[in-house]
Amino acid sequence: MINTEERQPVGAALSLKKQPTLAVSRPRWNRLNRNLTIGTGLVLLVFLIAWIGPLFLSYDPIMQDLNVAMQGPSPDHLLGTDQFGRDVLTRILYGLRIDLQFGIFATVYTLVFGVAIGALAGYYGGWTDTILMRFLDMLIAFPQLVLSIAVIAMLGQSLVNMYIAIGIVGWITFARLARGEVLVAKALDYTLAARTIGARDGRIIWRHLMPNVITPAIIFAMSDVVLNILFAAALGFLGLGIQPPSPELGAMIADGRKFMLSTPNLTTFPGLAIVFIGVAFSILGDGLADYLRPQS
């Protein structure tokens, strides 16, 4: 009697679960493949343009040539030149590199740091967890951009300090995501099974929990790359980021602002370059989300 009672709900649950997956699997699969393929293609294209593109151009991104200053687009300078006679296209391509590097490194290091802390706090719970969550509550109270700007103000303007400033706020979302996932996963049967066969905490966290916990973090990482690039561009625009003459895209927009009416290409094209990176990573993020979590 007990056996049948136990079996029934399990069977019912299984059949319930199966139906919707079967019903939606085919059309959904096509759609997600599309997002993932387009996203990956666009991101690869961004990298190709940023690293291979400059090889086809003979201009230096920093060297000035006042004889050709403020020219409109021409066969020699496809996107024209800036007030110092530098080729705008060349500067944008090098700018893509700078912003991409910042966006990706900042994301990777905040992801590793945030996921590690979040996972540990979620796994061990207790005081560690309480203190971490209160600390997060406190950091969240600050408008993130304001806190980062204030930190850079105190430390001084440099690339390293930009990484520190983004690090202070950037790990929060990753930590919250990882903590939430670990809280769920540590109560599941496979964790219990691992513990039953005598696996140590380190092994359980690294081999059993991490593969399940990392998915939402990786999906969020794609939007975070965009956010970090927008952050770097905003700092550049405010004059607090990567310093001129380095061709950072935000700083280029700020430079071009003075000539916005006469030569709008100085502000328009660097902005479009940022939008291009953003769209590429966003589509990749959507594709990954569908691919890694097809049930959602």
Place this chain on the structure above:
Amino acid sequence: MGIYILRRLVQLIPVLIGVSVLVFFMIRLIPGDPANAMLGERGTAEARVQIREALGLDKPIYVQYGIFVARLLKGDLGNSFVLHRPAMPLILERFPRTLFLSFYAIILSVLLAFPLALLSALKKDTLIDQIIRGGVTLTLSMPSFWIALLLIITFSVKWRIFPFAGYGKNWQEHISYLFLPALSIALAGSAVLVRNLRAVLLGVLQSDYVRTAHAKGLTFRTVFTWHVLRNSLISTVTLVGLRVAYSVGGAVIIETVFAIPGLGRFLLDSILARDYPVVQAITLLLAFLVISINLLTDVVYALVDPRVRYD
């Protein structure tokens, strides 16, 4: 309800202490001797001693924090090194402008986002939905300051509809002067809102009570007004509350683009002038603002959603 608010206020105490500790340590982040950093190479030994005393750097750290908090409670956040006046009144003078801009931006973003999210959810997977979602992805990738510049070129320079800089003298002027700045902040904010609200609306549209309402034979209009709209508005409150911090952060950048004499611009000027007490004070004030708004959001949430328990 009163007890609920009181309990939330008590819960805020550790957060407020934490925020004050963090802001307190900010000046101590300055590499080397802050007095040297503030004065630069021109500083005399006398001035150095003065600054060290003003910052209380000669006392033990816990005493320094005690003094900081005692002053804070009196509304004294030190003097501006540049303007030689107490930082607080300088900040309060500019604060309403930033507040006005932030709220203006939030109102605009809701006005933009709600109809779009609704349309997107009702026409799920159609061309309209695809276009709206594409627009959201595109907008989320645009730097707000760049949007601002494009808006200036279009609306201020070409069409001359809105002024391109300043704050205006009276209410009507504020609304017109701050329209483009608020829109620049609102566009990015509304993209996030559309995305989240669409998910909320889809959840509500597919819920059992909406299906029941349809099954009862209620008209679409009734189901929509009394079941869908009401329940999605509750989530909107939280989502909008979460946007406040972003809106304030956005105001910092946008104020510099439109030359609005608000806190953001003041923060930036103070950073460039190494006016650390002002930077500290503005950061603290903005953190308090976000905390208060979050509290307000929770209270409003509790008021509109009967499921939230007060005890």
